Amino acid sequence: MNSRLPWGLMNSSSTPCAPDQLHGIHQAVIQWFSRAGRDLPWREPACSPWGVLVSEIMLQQTPVVRVLPIWREWLDRWPTPADLAAASPADVVRAWGRLGYPRRALRLHAAATEIADHHDNQVPENHSELLALPGIGSYTAAAVAVFAFGQRYTVVDTNIRRVQARLFSGKALPSKTLTAAETRLADQLMPEDIAESVKWNQSVMELGALVCTARSPKCDECPVFDQCAWIAAGRPEPDYVPKGQSWHGTDRQVRGAIMAVLRHSPSPVSVDLLLTDRAGAEQLASRIENPGQQTADMLEKLWALPAPLEQRERALGGLLKDGLATRHGDEASLPS
Known part of the structure; x- marks a missing residue:
């Protein structure tokens, strides 16, 4: 195994690599973040x-x-x-x-x-x-x-898991769901110094968001490119093909369209209007009393969805169950 790589002790030690090597990785990523990190308002010292x-x-x-x-x-x-x-x-x-x-x-x-x-x-x-x-x-x-408080805790999100998988485990992507092994690795990678641990959490998360991305990693911009196990292994393909969350034709799309109507309506909306399609809406036109342009636009988008009645009913039922909508008789509205 190439001596420049930091994972030689991965299977024989409680730490993923030698302390001096790990410290070098910490410093490289933290210094990169100080140059390239996004200026976000919740990162400002004055943010509550x-x-x-x-x-x-x-x-x-x-x-x-x-x-x-x-x-x-x-x-x-x-x-x-x-x-x-x-x-x-x-x-x-x-x-x-x-x-x-x-x-x-x-x-x-x-x-x-x-x-x-x-x-x-x-x-x-x-x-x-x-x-x-x-x-x-x-x-x-x-x-x-x-x-918010500068404490030493391990933060593990999707971006951090992806950096860990490539940099230390030589895998293109992390496991489909968070594993105990990934959590242990994140714990082992944490700097002992509290202030440095905060910076590490923030920096490695940003590295995953901006450089070590899922589909098109910018390896030439990575501050630890020469330490990466995935690069050393020849950039092997992932064990699975990540699938984006579907939207069109799903209950989520119908739920979102119903929510858009309720958000924009100044008054409760007839449930029949929420459950029908455009053809049915023409027969119910008399129930629409000056809804306002935004509400009318949202209703048009809802009616245009190729969703059968049972899917519309299921979507509305889910909103009611989740407390995102309330129903009073034949009308529905946002929760009061």
Whole structure:
């Protein structure tokens, strides 16, 4: 095995490589981040822990470019947890806009209420208290502890897992789902110094987002190119072909179209209008009373979907079950 590579002790030691080699990797990636990292508002020293928490929830399965404008709007409108807690669920879901997975908006609202009521309107610094907040899982609790409070916790997202897989394991992609081995490796890679561990988490995550990407990695821009096990192995193909999440024709698409109607409607909407197609809508035209141009546009998009009645019913039923919509008789609306 080439002596320049850092994984010679991978199977014979509790650490993935020699301490001096690992320190060199830490420094190379952290220095790269200081030059190439994006200037994002939730990374600014002045950003509150609440701002960091909001960003972490919004960034789940949603790209930065879509999150940025909504994050700014939320922090302007609801600068503290108590401000968000005082808002109605309907206002919260409307403000979520098209970020997708709108249940996150309700979970964030529930967390804000808990913080306002039981933590003196301050995001808790204690990791176990963060983990106990409604809708906050292990990743988000660790990320807030690290990025808001500068604590030493291991953060493992998709970008970090991909860098680890290539740099240390020689694989094109990480496992389809997070494994215990990946978590152990992330723990072993963490610098002992607290400040350096925070920088490492942030830097390696950014490396995966900007350079070590899933489909077209920019290896010539990588600060640890000459240390990469995947490169040394000849860039082997992945063990599986990653599949993007489908959208067109799915229940998610229909749910999104129904949510768009409810978000833009100033009043409850007839359930029949939500469940019909364009042909059926012509027969129900008398039920539409000055909906406003935006609502009318959203209804047109919903009716245009080639979705059968049972799929529309299933999508609406899912929204009702998730608390993203409420039904009163023959009408539906956002939760009050």
